[in-house]
Amino acid sequence: MIPINEIILEEYKKYKQTEKQFKPLIEKTREKIKNLSDEEKAKVLFELYISKGITPDLIVDHIPEKFYELLEKHRQKSKAEKHKKEIDIDVSKYKPTEFLFWKDTFLKFCEANLLGIEKDYAIFDKTVFYPTMGGQEHDTGYIIDRDSLVYLYKTGQYSKYNIPFYKDVYEYYKDYQYKKEEIVFVRVIDVIKKGKVILHKVDDIEKLKKIENPVLLIDFDRRLQLSRNHTAVHIITGIARKLFGEHIWQAGAEKKYEYATIDLTHYKNLSDEELELLEKEANKIVMEMRPIKKYFLPKNEAEKRFGFRIYQGGVVPEKILRIVEIEDLDVEACSGTHLDNTIQVGYIKILASKKISDNTIRIYLTTGNQAVKEIIKRDKILKEISKITKTDIDNTPIAVKKFFDNWKAMEKKYDSLLKDYFRLIQEKINNGEYIIKVSDSLELSDLIKLIKKLIDLDCVVLYNKNYAVGVKCKDQIEKLGFRVRESKNFFIGLIEDHK
Structure with missing residues (x-):
């Protein structure tokens, strides 16, 4: 089932968020186009949609027809740019391969x-x-x-x-x-x-x-890996539709040797728990050894039997379609190389997921030998963290959290010490001292934090044995023995450039 209420609520949240984020710009644009012709309005609305993603319905009640014409021209131009990359070879004299x-x-x-x-x-x-x-x-x-x-x-x-x-x-x-x-x-x-x-x-x-x-x-190793990744994309599409709703549609996919990506229409990004469930259910399909059929059908017959779901990768402009069918899961018109049985895919490992547009998510995955390599790599990282934190692997998350909690506490304490140090610097400045020696334990980043608070002064230099920073005091930094480099609002002297 399609979770209509959830989708509507999510879309309403996005709508209100966009409206709030761009409210000043929306109001300004409304005022700007108030007295423009429909054609001029369409141009402004189109530019705003392309550059900021602001839909015209947020600005006007009636969307000019010209807006849709401009949008279609933009899409056609993008397609034309893509086709330009094709090689210029006339193959009309050759019979079909x-x-x-x-x-x-x-x-x-x-x-x-x-x-x-x-x-x-x-x-x-x-x-x-x-x-x-x-x-x-x-x-x-x-x-x-x-x-x-x-x-x-x-x-x-x-x-x-x-x-x-x-x-x-x-x-x-x-x-x-x-x-x-x-x-x-x-x-x-x-x-x-x-x-x-x-x-x-x-x-x-x-x-x-x-x-x-x-x-x-x-190179059959490459062929097999590409076929595994491609078949896995079909499995993930079918499982995602069963788990998250019939609104799931494949908006695009890439099948490379190392990994594959699949873009799915979905109103929100997937949580870690949802990705785990998706991976688990996909691998169940693999282990069930479901047969994968590949055959040709006339276009009309294919559409009649399976509906327009077969066009997951886009409409195919052929009278005869090649159909790839995974038993009781997924049927698509597809030109790719596919396996004969899901068991041949090997393990499917979902690597990551991210939102790439308002209603589209991208899932990264790999399979077979590449999945094994990825699992081994992640296992090595986990073991290394376990070794560093001196805990067994099961307790590593607790140890890492404790480490970061301590690090944050130390950082907070360090910031407090820097504030105290800044007060001492201010006292010296109030006493007429502008070339100030600071602790050698302070890093360049610390000195920069301090000098940024003094940016309005006419001249001040903070230095230790390693670094120097100054406001409008280039000569004084050079006299201290540093070669000066200019930053945006201040000067920096580094020990490796020492004369």
């Missing part, structure tokens, strides 16, 4: 025919390489001559060239007899999709031309 990564996420290699070379990019009739799309990063790997691959595998020299060894690839070529021992390969460093054609950016285009029988070989 066969996407083998959709047929089998675990397929590590394929033989392919080179159709053409465009700039630093190679185009093949088929590929196992996944391009950057749908928020998921691209695969990396190698294009290697078949003889070179078999020679390296059979002689055990693959590690010398950092070529990954895969048992299934070895089994496939075990009866193949290589004809030459020359090692020819290039690294695939980027993969992009233009229309229905996949382009592979390589690190040496001239060497690519020497490859007679190309074998496309992906």
Whole structure:
């Protein structure tokens, strides 16, 4: 169920908070636009919305139609800027690439025919390489001559060239007899999709031309981690909707090798307890070994069967949709590489959560080996804190709290001592002393705190054996043997610059 009352209350709080925060600006803007035309009003309201996030309904009762036109132009401009980054290559002469990564996420290699070379990019009739799309990063790997691959595998020299060894690839070529021992390969460093054609950016285009029988070989460790992170994003989306309400919608996602992010529409940030519950329930789905189906459906049929929930990552402009379905949890139109079963995700670790806009939160997560690394890293930090505080791990939070309580008490006491010290300085100034020696135990930050209280005086210098600070007394600081550096309202002398 959607918690309507809770959402309305939260939105009302935000509305009143914004109104209170920007009240002077809102009143000033109301007065400013009172006699303007609708077009001029719209421009002012639009600029305020973009720069401050103040919605026009806080300022006017009737929002000019021009405001929405300006907003749409702004969105289109943002889209255009994004598309500018695309490479300028015409692929119309090439037939569509066969996407083998959709047929089998675990397929590590394929033989392919080179159709053409465009700039630093190679185009093949088929590929196992996944391009950057749908928020998921691209695969990396190698294009290697078949003889070179078999020679390296059979002689055990693959590690010398950092070529990954895969048992299934070895089994496939075990009866193949290589004809030459020359090692020819290039690294695939980027993969992009233009229309229905996949382009592979390589690190040496001239060497690519020497490859007679190309074998496309992906870095499967990277593929597996990206697939785990992507599948975890779908699991988190489904669980979040069940836990927090049907209003939850995926507003965006990024699937990188180290971690993934998912942006969810929600009226408030998640508490630590809610994040713990989300992680716990997500890992239950993993352990339940739910099958993950990947199949194609006509757009109309997919919408009829599953509704518009399938467009979590945005509407897909295709007549045939690729559907990814996690049993009894989540169904989405998705182009990413996904696993066959939730158990293959490994552990899902939620790293953090933050609010990125008024009604959107961002969750950071990682999975599998990266999750294990993160857990080990955090465990090491906890053990180090336990060692420093000389307590066992279970009692570390109590020890840390005690440490900070003591630190705050000491800081308060120190501030009190500084106040007493300032009174002594004032007495010396009242007695006509302006070049004042202070305790060597005082740090530069302490001296700066003290001098800021004396900023209106014509000339005063506080110094010890390490530092000097002064107001309008540059010459006097130099006479004390310090080389002077100018700050905003005073001068500083440091011992490391001592003459």
